[in-house]
Amino acid sequence: MKITKITKKNAGSFLPLLPDFVTNESGMLCLGAVDDEGRAAAALSARVDFEVIYIISLYVVSECRRKGYASGLIETLISLTKDLSYRAVSVYFPPNETAAAFFRSRGFEIVEGMPVYSVPIAELIRQPRVKKYVLNSKTNGIKHLSELNESEKKELSGFLRENGMPGGGFYDPEWSTAVFTNDKVESLLLMDVTDDCIRMLYLKLDEKDLKAVTRHLRALVDKALSDEEHLGGLSLRFVQTFFEPIIALTGNERYIRHLGRGLHGVRLL
Numbered sequence: 001m002k003i004t005k006i007t008k009k010n011a012g013s014f015l016p017l018l019p020d021f022v023t024n025e026s027g028m029l030c031l032g033a034v035d036d037e038g039r040a041a042a043a044l045s046a047r048v049d050f051e052v053i054y055i056i057s058l059y060v061v062s063e064c065r066r067k068g069y070a071s072g073l074i075e076t077l078i079s080l081t082k083d084l085s086y087r088a089v090s091v092y093f094p095p096n097e098t099a100a101a102f103f104r105s106r107g108f109e110i111v112e113g114m115p116v117y118s119v120p121i122a123e124l125i126r127q128p129r130v131k132k133y134v135l136n137s138k139t140n141g142i143k144h145l146s147e148l149n150e151s152e153k154k155e156l157s158g159f160l161r162e163n164g165m166p167g168g169g170f171y172d173p174e175w176s177t178a179v180f181t182n183d184k185v186e187s188l189l190l191m192d193v194t195d196d197c198i199r200m201l202y203l204k205l206d207e208k209d210l211k212a213v214t215r216h217l218r219a220l221v222d223k224a225l226s227d228e229e230h231l232g233g234l235s236l237r238f239v240q241t242f243f244e245p246i247i248a249l250t251g252n253e254r255y256i257r258h259l260g261r262g263l264h265g266v267r268l269l
Contacts, residue, residue, distance in 0.1 A: 029081075142177050
């Protein structure tokens with residue numbers, strides 16, 4: 001096993017193991033592991049921000065699992081940053097006892113977060129209220145975060161820091177959306193995307209402003225519909241904060257599945 005920093009020179013080998021948005025974000029530390037034959041075996045990405053290191057992704061190819069690659073990446077991450085005044089390494093992940101056991105074995109304290117729910121995107125789009133209020137709404141003024149200009153990026157980064165979040169890297173800018181008024185964040189929906197789900201991470205808006213709600217949801221639905229190849233197996237995953245709005249939108253709980261409680265791991269440095 002050989003572990004190395006992922007740079008522009010060697011990124012091509014590891015890109016399939018990293019979220020698409022990670023390679024375009026500043027402030028990220030990405031590590032890769034190769035097997036004895038020089039093939040990419042695992043990759044880790046982390047957002048280095050303020051006093052905490054946030055693990056964004058950790059992936060090991062199937063044939064290399066249970067061989068110490070994930071542990072090696074985490075220990076290398078900690079070794080590289082331990083003398084730089086960081087206080088902790090943090091990771092959030094869905095309910096998964098296997099993942100929880102792994103992080104505990106690496107010295108992380110695991111605590112439960114809010115309940116996590118899931119609804120198939122295809123079923124959500126079929127709901128009468130979604131068709132009436134979302135699919136007929138307009139997206140005037142809304143922007144995907146990948147489309148922001150430099151001043152908007154600066155304003156967004158400041159907004160996230162003021163609200164106790166890292167400046168970037170934990171959301172997917174191709175799926176996340178914002179509305180700016182007078183160069184200030186008026187409303188914001190942050191999303192993260194994996195192979196089988198879209199996760200709602202953060203929502204800022206006036207819940208009484210139906211137009212603001214539907215603009216973001218319309219942009220989300222449009223994005224999902226543009227990827228028809230994966231639409232059938234794609235689900236919207238969300239925590240308790242979003243439960244009541246989703247119920248109000250769909251009108252029933254029939255397709256909503258309770259997945260358990262989200263987990264948060266912290267290892268003090």
